[in-house]
Amino acid sequence: MKSILVHEVGLRDGLQMERQTVPLERKLAWLRTLMDAGVDVIQVGSFVHPTKVPQMADTDQLFRELSQPGVRRPGPLLSGLVLNEKGLDRGLVCGVEMFCMGVSASETHSQKNTGMSIAEATDRIIAIGVRARESGKRVQVSVQSAFGCGYEGEVPPERVLGLVRRFVEAGLTNISLADTAGHATPDQVKVLYTELFRIGDGIECACHFHNTYGLAMANAYAAVQAGVTSVETSIAGLGGCPFTKIAGGNLCTEDFVHYLHQTGQREDIHMKPLIDLAADVAAFLGREMSGMVYRAGPIPETGA
């Protein structure tokens, strides 16, 4: 059985929808905690225009700070989300180690999110992905609204698989499927990933589930059963997508890591700093978050 990687995306997918902007120093402290906790990949932010998502205005600076000698710890890979050529240019100079980018499988979602059709967005993203790879960087391409769309309802699996085929043909074989609207069910997840892996050899898959309807953990479990080896999670369950109608939180990092611990799959990721960080995030945002483990605490030692 392959080891499951944890890709923390809360500081990007979580914070982008918060009204409150998190100051740079606090983001850095949170990032350092995540690095020390031993998650595998950390998404630092996205390269969008600062007027569009002001919460992400400090992404370049965060990468520069983390690249400073004495700050950058060995271990987790630092990822950044790019939406266009300009974002890639910014990311290439500030120290992004893994570029994430995606297209939506829903025409309406694609238009609202990017102003482009799926076809147009796909050509663009493939060009950016190929350029990032040629620059020696890791690349992950994702299909958003892969399991359904808040605007359009059902999304045909064949459309999702068609997009993945395009990516694979372009040599982009690190694929993530995102359940932007939270419509996925574990049954559907299993079927779609199973078909996806049949597209070709050497495909590595990630998953990204929103917990809008309470199914994120069950979906992640099903994805792992189907062969997914990287799971995108968000500290305290932060998140959701501001461009869909209903914004549910993400699969919660410390809850998922707790699961990996309990099953003996990843005992090397430290629970305590994650739990403390989730509590700090909740305190900073001034509300109870959706994560369960930070409220319950870790399972007590036997006989305690």
Added chain:
Amino acid sequence: MKSILVHEVGLRDGLQMERQTVPLERKLAWLRTLMDAGVDVIQVGSFVHPTKVPQMADTDQLFRELSQPGVRRPGPLLSGLVLNEKGLDRGLVCGVEMFCMGVSASETHSQKNTGMSIAEATDRIIAIGVRARESGKRVQVSVQSAFGCGYEGEVPPERVLGLVRRFVEAGLTNISLADTAGHATPDQVKVLYTELFRIGDGIECACHFHNTYGLAMANAYAAVQAGVTSVETSIAGLGGCPFTKIAGGNLCTEDFVHYLHQTGQREDIHMKPLIDLAADVAAFLGREMSGMVYRAGPIPETGA
């Protein structure tokens, strides 16, 4: 594939730990809504001593009210939890249709919950179960702390299976496993139920998961995959066990029914009354509940 039954237990397992006692009239209104929504079994309450759990003091009266001509709708079975002979006597005269009862697989939990050893509690419960069955009633026997214990930590699967064997030998083949402390993982759930079904033919299984660590839905999914056909859920996610150290909510009824809808497994249970009821429970208790679907609303119609 067998149809999955929904056994609503919120009014028992949920309300027993609330400080606030819910007035009889409100309980009746909630019960009527659940009956109309079309869940399969509804646990009305437990037959404990009123001084021990005052929230359950009206259980007999609730059953009597619901048995009145014109009130009792055809459809859902009404279940009640009994802990001892006296409870069975009460339940037999007030209209209980399905008797639920259980023993803990953890010595410490058993002692704290019942003042008896596992062995002693098992003999007693089997005697009560057999008597209920001989009275022509349906009986479900459960093993509590079947997946781990808040006091003792790991619970050996062999101990759980040993208890189930005792039940089956006594002709009690409707078995529920309860994750009282919320320690279960989907992987463990799959293995334990698979072994359980090997004990004999004609065994029917239910599951009961607490969401203490965010795994209730994933565990229920795994249980259904393993052949479980009855899932115990709680409206709005009400609940948890007051006799374990950490009290997490139960698997949420409307979230699980949403899952059954989305997968086409049970489109006959009505979502809207369940969502409205969850909102009413949250309003009555004056706090946000753990259920997700009542907050998000049902998935909008395509193109809406």
